[in-house]
Amino acid sequence: MADYYSSFEPKGTRWLFQRLTAAFLVVVLAYHFMLLHFVNHAADITFAGTQVRMSQLGYFLTMVLFLIAGTFHGVNGVYNALVNQGLEGTPKTAVKWLLIVASVALIAQGIRVAIAMTNLI
Amino acid sequence: MSQSYDRGLIEDFGRWTEFSAGMWAWIFHKFTGWVLIGYLFTHIAVLSTATVDGATYTQTLQGLESLLVVRFLEVGLLAVAVFHILNGVRLLFVDLGIGLESQDKAFYAALIVSAAITVASIPTFLMGAF
Numbered sequence: 333m334a335d336y337y338s339s340f341e342p343k344g345t346r347w348l349f350q351r352l353t354a355a356f357l358v359v360v361l362a363y364h365f366m367l368l369h370f371v372n373h374a375a376d377i378t379f380a381g382t383q384v385r386m387s388q389l390g391y392f393l394t395m396v397l398f399l400i401a402g403t404f405h406g407v408n409g410v411y412n413a414l415v416n417q418g419l420e421g422t423p424k425t426a427v428k429w430l431l432i433v434a435s436v437a438l439i440a441q442g443i444r445v446a447i448a449m450t451n452l453i
Numbered sequence: 454m455s456q457s458y459d460r461g462l463i464e465d466f467g468r469w470t471e472f473s474a475g476m477w478a479w480i481f482h483k484f485t486g487w488v489l490i491g492y493l494f495t496h497i498a499v500l501s502t503a504t505v506d507g508a509t510y511t512q513t514l515q516g517l518e519s520l521l522v523v524r525f526l527e528v529g530l531l532a533v534a535v536f537h538i539l540n541g542v543r544l545l546f547v548d549l550g551i552g553l554e555s556q557d558k559a560f561y562a563a564l565i566v567s568a569a570i571t572v573a574s575i576p577t578f579l580m581g582a583f
Contacts, residue, residue, distance in 0.1 A: 406490030
């Protein structure tokens with residue numbers, strides 16, 4: 333199976349962002365898992381430790397970017413999967429806006445939670 | 454550069470015995486993707502209810518970690534995440550047109566490495582659970 337084949341045509345902003353976020357998430361998801369399960373064991377995590385980590389601006393911004401990239405990549409993936417299954421017309425438009433609203437809500441709530449974990453404000 | 458490839462109706466799972474490596478990769482990537490986005494929404498929801506004050510946060514996390522089922526779910530989450538990452542790297546290489554003749558082998562490698570990392574992580578996840 334040496335032919336080139338991919339489900340996606342290389343076109344459009346969403347196509348490009350799906351791949352750019354993928355490259356970012358490969359690194360940051362692995363880092364997130366390593367740090368919070370292997371370096372610091374999940375069972376030992378306390379609010380004090382979380383606050384120390386989240387109050388470092390670089391770490392905080394990385395986590396917020398992680399949230400935004402993860403949300404886009406995941407929700408866009410769901411949308412692509414549904415379109416791939418034959419979603420079209422009005423249901424497609426309705427699903428698109430539902431996913432956009434869910435994404436914005438998730439990012440907004442995620443940032444609220446991230447700020448609550450810091451002593452930055 | 455891109456050409457269409459007729460993979461048949463992959464949604465017809467009755468054909469699963471005929472599925473090639475690429476079809477299994479497609480199914481596993483999709484399945485693990487659904488799990489990960491579902492988990493992201495759950496993760497933010499749990500953290501939202503926990504981040505009331507410091508004590509509630511610590512109690513919520515330690516309470517969850519005291520449940521054996523949560524430890525096993527974490528192993529499952531790691532398996533799903535590692536496979537999605539490794540197969541995702543494979544897909545990025547396919548999109549870049551690199552190593553196309555090895556894409557089947559790369560899928561098998563992703564499966565084997567995911568399994569190895571998952572098994573190796575079990576002691577860490579179960580530490581202190583009993």
